[in-house]
Amino acid sequence: MAISKIKTANDLRKAWCDFFTKKNHCIIDSASLIPENDPTVLFTTAGMHPLVPYLMGQKHPNGKRLANVQKCVRTGDIDEVGDHSHCTFFEMLGNWSLGDYFKEQSIEYSFEFLTAVLGFKINQLAVSVFAGDEDAPKDKESAKVWEKLGIPKENIFYLPKANNWWGPAGLTGPCGPDTEIFLDNGLDKCGVNCSPACDCGKYLEIWNNVFMQYNKTTRGEFEPLIQKNVDTGMGLERTLAVLNGVKSVYETDVYENGLKKILELTNLKYGVDVSVDKSIRVVLDHIRTAVFMIGDRQGIVPSNIERGYVLRRLLRRAIRYSKKLKLPSNSLSKIALEFVNKYSVAYPELLDNKQKILQEIDGEESKFARTIFTGLTQFDKLVSYLQGDVISGKAAFKLYDTYGFPLEMTQELANERGLSVHIEDYNKCFLQHQAKSQTGAEQKFKGGLQDNSDATTNLHTATHLLHSALKVVLNDANVNQKGSNITAERLRFDFNFSRPLTDVELSDVQKKVNEAISANVPIECSEMSVEQAKAIGAVGLFSDKYDDKVKVYSMGPFSLEICGGPHAKMTGDLGVFEIIKEQSSSAGVRRIKAVLKNGC
Numbered sequence: 387m388a389i390s391k392i393k394t395a396n397d398l399r400k401a402w403c404d405f406f407t408k409k410n411h412c413i414i415d416s417a418s419l420i421p422e423n424d425p426t427v428l429f430t431t432a433g434m435h436p437l438v439p440y441l442m443g444q445k446h447p448n449g450k451r452l453a454n455v456q457k458c459v460r461t462g463d464i465d466e467v468g469d470h471s472h473c474t475f476f477e478m479l480g481n482w483s484l485g486d487y488f489k490e491q492s493i494e495y496s497f498e499f500l501t502a503v504l505g506f507k508i509n510q511l512a513v514s515v516f517a518g519d520e521d522a523p524k525d526k527e528s529a530k531v532w533e534k535l536g537i538p539k540e541n542i543f544y545l546p547k548a549n550n551w552w553g554p555a556g557l558t559g560p561c562g563p564d565t566e567i568f569l570d571n572g573l574d575k576c577g578v579n580c581s582p583a584c585d586c587g588k589y590l591e592i593w594n595n596v597f598m599q600y601n602k603t604t605r606g607e608f609e610p611l612i613q614k615n616v617d618t619g620m621g622l623e624r625t626l627a628v629l630n631g632v633k634s635v636y637e638t639d640v641y642e643n644g645l646k647k648i649l650e651l652t653n654l655k656y657g658v659d660v661s662v663d664k665s666i667r668v669v670l671d672h673i674r675t676a677v678f679m680i681g682d683r684q685g686i687v688p689s690n691i692e693r694g695y696v697l698r699r700l701l702r703r704a705i706r707y708s709k710k711l712k713l714p715s716n717s718l719s720k721i722a723l724e725f726v727n728k729y730s731v732a733y734p735e736l737l738d739n740k741q742k743i744l745q746e747i748d749g750e751e752s753k754f755a756r757t758i759f760t761g762l763t764q765f766d767k768l769v770s771y772l773q774g775d776v777i778s779g780k781a782a783f784k785l786y787d788t789y790g791f792p793l794e795m796t797q798e799l800a801n802e803r804g805l806s807v808h809i810e811d812y813n814k815c816f817l818q819h820q821a822k823s824q825t826g827a828e829q830k831f832k833g834g835l836q837d838n839s840d841a842t843t844n845l846h847t848a849t850h851l852l853h854s855a856l857k858v859v860l861n862d863a864n865v866n867q868k869g870s871n872i873t874a875e876r877l878r879f880d881f882n883f884s885r886p887l888t889d890v891e892l893s894d895v896q897k898k899v900n901e902a903i904s905a906n907v908p909i910e911c912s913e914m915s916v917e918q919a920k921a922i923g924a925v926g927l928f929s930d931k932y933d934d935k936v937k938v939y940s941m942g943p944f945s946l947e948i949c950g951g952p953h954a955k956m957t958g959d960l961g962v963f964e965i966i967k968e969q970s971s972s973a974g975v976r977r978i979k980a981v982l983k984n985g986c
């Protein structure tokens with residue numbers, strides 16, 4: 387363990403900002419968790435997101451050296467949450483050089499912070515560097531700097547792209563090789579090939595220094611950026627755990643009061659039963675994330691699409707685990723309040739939005755309680771007619787599909803009564819249903835195309851660009867397609883928005899679409915799972931309606947959307963985009979009619 391006075395999140399944030407201020411960095415605010423001008427991701431997953439234009443060469447108003455503490459959400463590892471180190475929300479300590487210092491100085495800063503400020507010893511550190519491949523050379527330069535600083539050769543590991551390359555955050559954008567810093571907990575190596583790449587537990591990654599010198603294009607090529615940047619990220623919670631000598635991030639001060647509240651409300655003890663601990667951690671993690679999503683300055687609320695859907699899933703998962711812990715009804719907002727208070731100094735927006743946070747969480751819990759109540763009534767009815775001791779897959783699926791009653795609950799209740807559920811049949815029903823819905827969803831995402839002529843195909847392609855442009859110009863990621871109808875002459879696009887658009891907004895939207903057309907980028911289609919599509923921030927209706935694989939169409943940095951097609955090949959094929967009318971369609975829904983001129 388390090389010998390350091392830094393024990394709490396406040397201490398660590400302060401030490402970080404003080405250190406980089408002394409190194410002439412400007413400390414910038416944490417950006418919103420909801421990316422403002424980046425349609426390629428659902429949530430801010432790293433401090434570099436809002437900095438993409440500056441990594442690409444634009445001048446940052448605060449100079450070339452920046453640092454901050456960034457709120458991040460990553461839900462890709464949600465199933466891992468409950469172990470000692472995974473969280474869906476975390477804070478990232480970051481420092482950047484925008485075309486200023488590069489590898490040597492970046493590594494020196496990291497080394498100084500770790501040893502002189504945090505008090506780690508050289509023999510506690512191990513590092514990895516990029517092994518090189520056809521896209522970029524072996525990173526001997528970083529290895530040399532580490533050696534010069536005293537890291538023994540055997541603690542410097544050359545690893546491939548899978549381990550030592552970061553980005554781009556979406557499909558395209560800045561990226562590069564990285565050097566990662568690990569704390570070696572002194573355990574024996576698990577084998578001759580033991581390295582930071584294995585998950586035996588010897589090495590804990592705490593910091594990642596990315597040397598962003600490439601831009602990944604839509605063609606999958608890595609072109610050099612006009613400037614060489616540094617983008618580093620250190621996990622605040624993980625580092626705190628090590629500084630406190632505890633095994634789990636859940637034992638650091640950020641969770642302390644939330645944990646106490648759960649124990650007080652349940653009379654349970656932490657650290658006695660593994661499965662109870664896991665449920666406690668899931669509730670803590672998901673509620674903390676929900677607090678930050680709702681309490682953000684661009685806060686969101688639970689819904690059935692996109693970000694709101696991610697939030698709803700987190701809350702419903704937290705509710706399910708809270709039932710396992712036998713937390714009394716409407717406890718989640720009480721736990722949420724502990725997080726609001728804990729973070730109120732570092733993130734005052736949580737205090738400003740306190741009522742909203744507590745109300746939304748309570749509301750979702752009550753709503754889900756009603757779902758469960760109806761489901762339970764239906765379950766009892768089902769059991770009263772049951773012959774034998776197996777609940778059919780079809781009946782379990784009906785409970786899920788019609789009443790929203792989760793399969794796990796049906797199984798738990800069945801177990802309690804000495805019954806079982808026919809899972810294979812349940813899965814069959816599920817797949818059949820998905821196949822049907824997929825056809826529906828593809829129809830929907832065909833965007834109301836009445837034929838597949840070039841004219842309609844181009845107009846349909848333009849709706850993708852219009853969709854993204856509306857999100858950007860209206861600065862509202864929750865603006866979404868509500869309907870689309872296309873004839874050979876015009877497109878008609880409906881979207882949720884509460885007021886008429888101003889002339890300036892309409893002209894900006896039109897301009898944005900035409901910029902994307904002028905950029906003449908290729909329109910590419912990739913097939914992937916819905917999860918992957920979500921992870922890369924594709925726009926879509928993320929209700930449960932998609933099949934396993936979906937098509938995602940990308941148009942450079944301008945659009946990323948799940949769709950059934952067909953589309954033009956290049957954005958330049960579209961001609962000139964012109965909005966001819968903006969009007970109301972129904973309550974809270976606006977309608978734009980637009981045409982393409984001189985399109986092929």
Ligand code: SER
Nearest residue numbers: 432434594617618619
């Ligand atoms: N972008 C890199 C990461 O997320 C470094 O900040 O790890």
